[in-house]
Amino acid sequence: MDRIRLVGGHSLNGDITISGAKNAALPLMIASLLTDEPLVLHNVPRLADVKQLERILENHGVDIAVHGRRRGEAEGVGQRMTFHAADIVDTTAPYDLVSKMRASFWVIGPLLAREHKARVSLPGGCAIGTRPVDFFLYGLKQLGAEIDIEDGYVVATAPKGGLVGGLVQLPKVSVGATHTIMMAATLARGTTVIENAAMEPEIDNVAQCLNQMGAKIAGIGTRTLTIEGVEKLNGTTIEVIPDRIETGTFAMAAAMTGGDVLLRGARPDHLQAALDVLVEAGAAISTEEHGIRVKRNGNGLMPVDVEIDPFPGFPTDLQAQFMALMTRSNGTSHIRETIFENRFMHVAELARFGADIVVDGQMATVHGKSQLKGAQVMATDLRASVSLIIAGLAASGETIVNRIYHLDRGFERLEQKLQNCGAEIERLAG
Ligand SMILES: CC(=O)N[C@H]1[C@@H](OP(=O)(O)OP(=O)(O)OC[C@H]2O[C@@H](n3ccc(=O)[nH]c3=O)[C@H](O)[C@@H]2O)O[C@H](CO)[C@@H](O)[C@@H]1O
Numbered sequence: 001m002d003r004i005r006l007v008g009g010h011s012l013n014g015d016i017t018i019s020g021a022k023n024a025a026l027p028l029m030i031a032s033l034l035t036d037e038p039l040v041l042h043n044v045p046r047l048a049d050v051k052q053l054e055r056i057l058e059n060h061g062v063d064i065a066v067h068g069r070r071r072g073e074a075e076g077v078g079q080r081m082t083f084h085a086a087d088i089v090d091t092t093a094p095y096d097l098v099s100k101m102r103a104s105f106w107v108i109g110p111l112l113a114r115e116h117k118a119r120v121s122l123p124g125g126c127a128i129g130t131r132p133v134d135f136f137l138y139g140l141k142q143l144g145a146e147i148d149i150e151d152g153y154v155v156a157t158a159p160k161g162g163l164v165g166g167l168v169q170l171p172k173v174s175v176g177a178t179h180t181i182m183m184a185a186t187l188a189r190g191t192t193v194i195e196n197a198a199m200e201p202e203i204d205n206v207a208q209c210l211n212q213m214g215a216k217i218a219g220i221g222t223r224t225l226t227i228e229g230v231e232k233l234n235g236t237t238i239e240v241i242p243d244r245i246e247t248g249t250f251a252m253a254a255a256m257t258g259g260d261v262l263l264r265g266a267r268p269d270h271l272q273a274a275l276d277v278l279v280e281a282g283a284a285i286s287t288e289e290h291g292i293r294v295k296r297n298g299n300g301l302m303p304v305d306v307e308i309d310p311f312p313g314f315p316t317d318l319q320a321q322f323m324a325l326m327t328r329s330n331g332t333s334h335i336r337e338t339i340f341e342n343r344f345m346h347v348a349e350l351a352r353f354g355a356d357i358v359v360d361g362q363m364a365t366v367h368g369k370s371q372l373k374g375a376q377v378m379a380t381d382l383r384a385s386v387s388l389i390i391a392g393l394a395a396s397g398e399t400i401v402n403r404i405y406h407l408d409r410g411f412e413r414l415e416q417k418l419q420n421c422g423a424e425i426e427r428l429a430g
């Protein structure tokens with residue numbers, strides 16, 4: 001199994017091009033199931049999760065093509081891909097494919113809407129809590145679906161004539177349930193209203209794509225989405241938005257090590273809450289024509305208390321990285337995780353660097369001023385893994401991060417991007 005070796009103590013200086021967002025690319029790929037015409041996506045990141053979803057979509061009959069680089073286009077620019085679901089050949093999403101990734105469960109919405117039936121294994125994904133699917137089942141039932149659980153599969157059928165629009169009041173903001181119900185509702189008869197919808201930028205990216213495909217979705221960017229069903233959707237071309245979590249991760253890495261990094265292509269409006277917190281912590285952040293510049297030259301890090309919240313709040317997918325940063329602050333900070341009940345797995349690993357963190361329920365208290373020392377650590381989930389890299393960048397001596405397949409799920413060319421800014425980091429094959 002590959003590992004990452006890094007030697008801390010170098011400040012980061014240079015440019016990092018932000019990749020397309022994993023959490024937008026995945027549902028956009030799934031949206032291709034809604035039409036028999038080609039859906040062309042630009043800026044798709046090269047990630048293990050994208051590859052895994054390709055396998056799932058191919059199993060349903062989607063034809064997938066990756067297009068070559070255009071003349072003069074820089075290496076490493078996101079992929080241009082076509083997804084063409086001319087016919088759905090199989091409406092089952094099997095356990096061995098779906099169990100590896102949470103988002104693969106979302107195929108249930110389009111399959112049910114287009115084929116009026118779906119049999120989808122209960123999902124996997126990062127082990128950060130129990131991650132039930134009750135909101136999905138409730139939402140699809142509100143659209144008229146009949147649902148049973150059989151042998152670990154959700155078996156769903158639409159009534160004769162397909163799904164019908166309905167009122168879906170989500171008990172809690174859910175990104176996955178919003179994507180899935182929104183996609184299903186585009187082909188339902190009549191109007192669907194989703195209340196308490198997620199308004200993460202990735203939802204907007206997908207909703208815009210669906211509207212380009214001929215859907216009628218109103219309220220994009222608000223907590224209430226109104227979807228008037230249409231009979232058929234067409235193909236389109238759309239660009240995957242830049243990854244706000246990758247952006248925040250590198251911003252925190254730069255704040256951690258000091259230096260001056262331009263995050264090329266990053267969208268500040270997609271992570272304002274996190275940028276505000278970084279400024280409070282002592283980073284200098286400016287928006288430039290080509291992206292976001294993050295600097296910290298000389299001044300120390302201040303402790304900041306943070307409560308995790310759905311967008312536009314501080315994202316749970318940056319919680320681990322921020323915790324790593326706060327281990328070096330000049331005092332005590334508190335981080336309250338409100339989304340997932342078990343997303344502090346990185347605490348035990350950060351302790352191996354000498355970090356002083358106490359967890360009480362959903363609250364972590366980080367006593368800063370820790371002199372981090374390089375260590376052997378183990379990645380436990382995607383964002384936890386990269387928090388260990390951030391700690392390692394500031395630690396004295398050598399760090400080895402094991403089980404990095406988690407990192408490959410969500411970070412494109414992480415080592416190269418950091419190397420280009422002066423980090424001493426390499427992948428050890430094996
Ligand atoms: C591929 C992708 O985009 N993953 C993101 C997505 O995950 P995901 O879509 O799985 O997360 P949700 O927004 O659905 O989860 C929010 C909360 O709702 C709960 N819940 C959700 C569905 C349900 O049926 N029942 C239920 O109780 C979850 O357990 C959690 O406590 O949003 C999360 C929250 O921003 C991010 O951390 C993930 O990176």
Ligand SMILES: C=C(OP(=O)(O)O)C(=O)O
Pocket residue numbers: 023101102103124125126127128317382383410
């Ligand atoms: C939790 C994440 O992914 P998933 O929902 O696929 O587990 C993530 O992207 O941080």
